[in-house]
Amino acid sequence: MHNNHDLSRRKILVSIAAGCALATQGNSIFSNAEVRTVAAGKWPWPYVKLDPADTAELAYHEWYRVFCGGAVISSVFSQLREKVGEPYRSFPVDAFVFLEGGIAGWGTICGSNAGANIVSNLIIGPRIADSDDGVLIGSEVMQWYSDAQMPVYTPKVPRFPGTIPKTKSDSPLCHISVGRWMKAAGKPLKSPERRHRCASVAASVAYRLVELLNAWHEDQYDSTVESSSAIYGVYTQGNCADCHGSSIPTLSR
Amino acid sequence: MHNNHDLSRRKILVSIAAGCALATQGNSIFSNAEVRTVAAGKWPWPYVKLDPADTAELAYHEWYRVFCGGAVISSVFSQLREKVGEPYRSFPVDAFVFLEGGIAGWGTICGSNAGANIVSNLIIGPRIADSDDGVLIGSEVMQWYSDAQMPVYTPKVPRFPGTIPKTKSDSPLCHISVGRWMKAAGKPLKSPERRHRCASVAASVAYRLVELLNAWHEDQYDSTVESSSAIYGVYTQGNCADCHGSSIPTLSR
Numbered sequence: 001m002h003n004n005h006d007l008s009r010r011k012i013l014v015s016i017a018a019g020c021a022l023a024t025q026g027n028s029i030f031s032n033a034e035v036r037t038v039a040a041g042k043w044p045w046p047y048v049k050l051d052p053a054d055t056a057e058l059a060y061h062e063w064y065r066v067f068c069g070g071a072v073i074s075s076v077f078s079q080l081r082e083k084v085g086e087p088y089r090s091f092p093v094d095a096f097v098f099l100e101g102g103i104a105g106w107g108t109i110c111g112s113n114a115g116a117n118i119v120s121n122l123i124i125g126p127r128i129a130d131s132d133d134g135v136l137i138g139s140e141v142m143q144w145y146s147d148a149q150m151p152v153y154t155p156k157v158p159r160f161p162g163t164i165p166k167t168k169s170d171s172p173l174c175h176i177s178v179g180r181w182m183k184a185a186g187k188p189l190k191s192p193e194r195r196h197r198c199a200s201v202a203a204s205v206a207y208r209l210v211e212l213l214n215a216w217h218e219d220q221y222d223s224t225v226e227s228s229s230a231i232y233g234v235y236t237q238g239n240c241a242d243c244h245g246s247s248i249p250t251l252s253r
Numbered sequence: 254m255h256n257n258h259d260l261s262r263r264k265i266l267v268s269i270a271a272g273c274a275l276a277t278q279g280n281s282i283f284s285n286a287e288v289r290t291v292a293a294g295k296w297p298w299p300y301v302k303l304d305p306a307d308t309a310e311l312a313y314h315e316w317y318r319v320f321c322g323g324a325v326i327s328s329v330f331s332q333l334r335e336k337v338g339e340p341y342r343s344f345p346v347d348a349f350v351f352l353e354g355g356i357a358g359w360g361t362i363c364g365s366n367a368g369a370n371i372v373s374n375l376i377i378g379p380r381i382a383d384s385d386d387g388v389l390i391g392s393e394v395m396q397w398y399s400d401a402q403m404p405v406y407t408p409k410v411p412r413f414p415g416t417i418p419k420t421k422s423d424s425p426l427c428h429i430s431v432g433r434w435m436k437a438a439g440k441p442l443k444s445p446e447r448r449h450r451c452a453s454v455a456a457s458v459a460y461r462l463v464e465l466l467n468a469w470h471e472d473q474y475d476s477t478v479e480s481s482s483a484i485y486g487v488y489t490q491g492n493c494a495d496c497h498g499s500s501i502p503t504l505s506r
Contacts, residue, residue: 040345090343092293097379098370104392106425109361117351126350135351142359172359247498
């Protein structure tokens with residue numbers, strides 16, 4: 001989905017720009033605003049390969065502080081703040097606590113999926129820049145999430161000691177994903193089991209996201225998804241009966 | 254929902270910090286990283302009152318460049334970049350094009366709603382900082398959006414000359430909001446009418462968002478919503494039959 005030559009060239013240019021920004025910190029040849037513009041408004045952001053399991057562990061434990069979306073963003077950006085520096089240090093990760101519960105508890109997109117999209121689009125850039133890999137990786141995570149028996153990842157030092165069921169959501173939505181798991185587990189929303197489950201889902205998404213970002217970084221990413229709108233011609237999923245049963249509304253195309 | 258005395262004190266402290274950051278640009282007593290941390294990772298971000306109609310006009314036209322979510326963020330932040338400076342200048346607005354079509358075309362949360370939540374939570378901060386007004390304003394926009402005959406706002410120089418119908422979504426989701434409008438209008442997804450409609454929805458949301466931010470800025474914001482999870486005890490909306498018809502799944506509570 002990208003031109004390898006162009007991508008490699010871009011990576012070199014961004015690395016030079018990032019190196020300049022780091023080298024001049026505290027002794028700047030740019031004004032602060034100029035350095036920031038170079039770093040945050042040009043894509044791709046400098047990236048180094050991360051360990052998926054280390055990232056998943058960070059996401060699991062961060063869930064208990066900043067919840068699903070914040071945990072996915074923090075798990076990736078906290079490492080890149082250390083290994084790369086800017087523009088990761090300037091990004092206000094904690095503001096994204098509101099992704100919890102499918103955006104402020106409204107049950108729309110699972111915050112882990114929203115966080116993964118934010119990370120892939122911040123690092124690789126929007127499709128209106130020069131690559132659609134960022135939006136494709138976000139979609140690929142959502143498709144994988146919908147198809148997986150979740151949680152996929154088991155944390156090394158879990159905060160709930162017992163075993164919990166795994167369920168398939170067939171949807172990127174919090175309301176459906178959490179609802180199906182709660183029905184299978186017979187556990188309420190505020191139970192330690194449900195909290196451990198959603199923390200483990202954030203860890204699973206962070207793991208998968210880093211696998212895809214690492215592949216992209218090595219010019220090995222080849223998307224398995226297209227955008228849903230391209231497939232169905234209307235903004236939606238394809239499994240209408242999952243929610244609508246036998247009364248599926250008809251739409252203009 | 255906040256302590257007025259504490260909020261005023263915080264605003265003064267942030268204004269001082271922002272003033273220092275601006276005054277020392279290019280002749281810094283901090284390192285770049287320190288200035289950025291003060292600006293982006295502390296809340297609330299410095300804010301000045303904006304004109305709702307001016308903001309709506311910006312959002313309408315930006316829709317044709319960065320689509321719904323990007324347009325709402327850009328309409329507010331482009332003005333604050335000029336009037337305030339940092340941390341708005343450093344925030345990579347264009348990365349949020351992916352909010353289009355309910356997150357990358359998946360039809361989940363309408364990008365205008367996602368963009369409004371991002372703006373209110375970036376400016377006011379997350380509920381784990383010291384105010385829940387950011388997340389409450391995001392929810393308030395979503396409730397207003399769901400209840401409104403959309404689009405509410407009519408742009409002064411529209412890119413589509415004719416009149417279009419208004420519809421009520423009863424939901425913050427793109428899939429439902431756009432689908433119901435398309436059914437009423439009899440117009441397809443790629444029509445100029447539908448594009449004008451979604452640009453006008455982004456403008457409507459930007460207008461309402463700035464009204465609420467202006468009220469918050471003057472210590473006049475008093476939320477009319479609670480979080481959905483607090484009301485229903487499970488992450489979801491309350492109008493189950495709208496999607497599920499007569500086959501509403503039962504959930505653990």
